Amino acid sequence: MASLWNPPVASFSPIRPTLNPSxxxxxxxxxxxxxxxxxxxxxxxxxxxxxxxxxxxxxxxxxxxxxxxxxxxxxxxxxxVRDPFYEDVPAFFRMPMEELLELKHPTVWLEFEKGLIDEAELEKKFFKDGRAVDFEGLKNCMIRGYSxxxxxxxxxxxxxxxxxxxxxxxxxxxxxxxxxxxxxxxxxxxxxxxxxxxxxxxxxxxxxxxxxxxxxxxxxxxxxxxxxxxxxxxxxxxxxxxxxxxxxxxxxxxxxxxxxxxxxxxxxxxxxxxx
Known part of the structure; x- marks a missing residue:
């Protein structure tokens, strides 16, 4: 699922011909x-x-x-898998989804999703205004929500x-x-x-x-x-x-x-x- 946490770039090696008789x-x-x-x-x-x-x-x-x-x-x-972002994460931050979407950094989750940044950078940039994040608490919230x-x-x-x-x-x-x-x-x-x-x-x-x-x-x-x-x-x-x-x-x-x-x-x- 392309989650709201947030779009695409790429390079690609040409496809080798497949040897499939069907x-x-x-x-x-x-x-x-x-x-x-x-x-x-x-x-x-x-x-x-x-x-x-x-x-x-x-x-x-x-x-x-x-x-x-x-x-x-x-x-x-x-x-x-159930995605905890839609219910559990707004509750964790004690704010409605609309407010969370407004305050979070617009590209940091995408960068994390593509492996361009690590957890430390995600924690530092999670909110646009640089506010502190209980990062371990956030991860535990996600883990509890996975099913x-x-x-x-x-x-x-x-x-x-x-x-x-x-x-x-x-x-x-x-x-x-x-x-x-x-x-x-x-x-x-x-x-x-x-x-x-x-x-x-x-x-x-x-x-x-x-x-x-x-x-x-x-x-x-x-x-x-x-x-x-x-x-x-x-x-x-x-x-x-x-x-x-x-x-x-x-x-x-x-x-x-x-x-x-x-x-x-x-x-x-x-x-x-x-x-």
Whole structure:
């Protein structure tokens, strides 16, 4: 999620040609997918064949004769994890959100998110007027607020059990390590694409292209999930299948419509989400 804490620059290495024998089928099926609504999907017909087992290449260049496609790229904040900024942080500072947005430095969080500054600089510049910040208190507030969104952990586990390759694709600073320490998200996906490590932010097209280059997959063999529509639209612009996240249940339905092999888990997921 591109949080209100706050937009993009970049440089990029050209994409190497991918050695994917299902390229033509993938591109054809992607055309079908993009005829759908804002989730990026149509009726799902003719899709599951390309979004299944296919020959591919691992990100380190090694051959993987049974790489399971598609690769899934997940936004984190607002898609997998509750974002404490919207409720907990204004309460921590004892001010309404409008006042917090007015007083905070306009670019310092963006700089921190892209790894351009460290925590010490964030603390020093957090407020425009230079007022002191209980920085450890702020971090603890954030940690307390991190939690899985309803039903999402069950869905991630269902995808993991079906051996889908999953990666974080997130605008977030080094504090992603605090999320990992609390929620152990790496049980389900790799923290591969974080703005603080890559120096790029969504919806910068180069961030998406860099992910494709690193993964060595065709755009149509990737599904990107985000709660921000502008980030989903940016993914579609480079050919990635984009899904707008609204809830775990609706995401499950979207993924099944795309032909992903998780339908046997629907009842178990829905039951877990309702308890």
């Amino acid at each position: 390229k033509m089928a993938s591109n054809f099926n992607h055309t079908l997918l993009r005829r759908g609504n804002d989730t990026g999907i149509g009726d799902g017909k003719g899709v599951s064949s390309s979004l299944s087992m296919a020959t591919g290449w691992s990100s380190d260049g090694g051959d993987k004769s049974t790489r399971k496609l598609p690769v899934l790229l997940f936004d984190i904040m607002g898609t997998i 899985y969104l309803e039903g999402i952990e069950e869905l991630l586990n269902a995808l993991k059990e079906k051996n889908y390759e999953m990666h974080a694709f997130t605008n977030y600073p080094i504090w992603y390590e605090m999320i990992e320490e609390k929620l152990k998200i790496s049980r389900y996906l790799s923290w591969t694409f974080c703005s603080c490590k890559n120096g790029k932010r969504k919806p910068d097209p180069d961030f998406y292209l860099e992910a494709l280059r690193h993964l060595e997959v065709e755009p149509a063999s990737c599904i990107f999930i985000d709660d921000r529509k502008k980030n989903v639209e940016a993914a579609k612009e480079v050919g990635i299948v984009g899904l707008h996240f609204r809830s775990a249940d609706l995401l499950l339905q979207d993924l099944c419509r795309l032909g992903l092999d998780i339908s046997p888990d629907i009842h178990r997921l829905n039951s877990a989400a309702s308890t």
